[in-house]
Amino acid sequence: MFFGEFRHNIDAKGRLSIPAKMRNQCGECVYVTRGNDGCLALYTQEGWEAYYHELQSLPQKKKSTRIFIRLVTSRASECEFDKLGRINIPLVLRQEGNLEKECVIVGVGDHVEIWSQSAWNQFYDDNKDSFDDISEDLDEFEL
Template identity: 75%
Template sequence: MFIGEYRHNIDAKGRLSIPAKMRLECGEKVYVTRGNEGCLAVYTVEGWQTYYQSLMKLPKTKKKTRIFIRLVTSRATECEFDKLGRINIPQVLRNEGQLQKECVIVGAGDHIELWDSQMWDCFYDENMDQFDDISENIDDLD
């Protein structure tokens, strides 16, 4: 389970330190891919396998399904932790997530999200006022 919000800088080589509490849950490597709302999603090996299997169950006869699978998997990458607890995020994914310098590492339950700090702050501020309404109607979201 991944929870919490942490702020770390990504260096010029694309290395980002993942908080120790989260690293303990990750193992030796993670999978990074595009997420929703402009973030990057980070999965454990087991989490990636579960997510990938759910993608493979989608109906590939539908064009939007094929597009979605391509967009998720084409730039997904396996990242190993270095001795300092950092992962190296490829430039193409840094561009996808608009990661420049300050990043926000967000625990999202079954995965981690990586956000540009300004994008995260905007997303959080725009959605915080809806929290009570969303929680009250969460059963109706399906």
């Protein structure tokens, strides 16, 4: 399980250090793809396989399903860790997530999200005051 918030800089070559606390759960490589709300999503191999299986179980005859699967998988990238615990995020994904320098790495249970610091700060500020209301709405799911 991934949790926590970490701040790291991405270098000009697209290398981003993944915190050891998270990296130790990942194995030799991870899969990075487009996430929701303007972030990138990082999955372990097992997590990616489970996510891909979920995608394939969606109704393929629906146009929105086909579009979503294409958007997620077309730019997905397998990334290996270097000796310093960094992954090299391809340019197309860095552009997708607006990653330029300061990044926030957020554990969200079954995967990790990579945000530009400005986007994360905006997202958090926009939503933090709604925590109790969101929690109450989720109560119907018996958390």
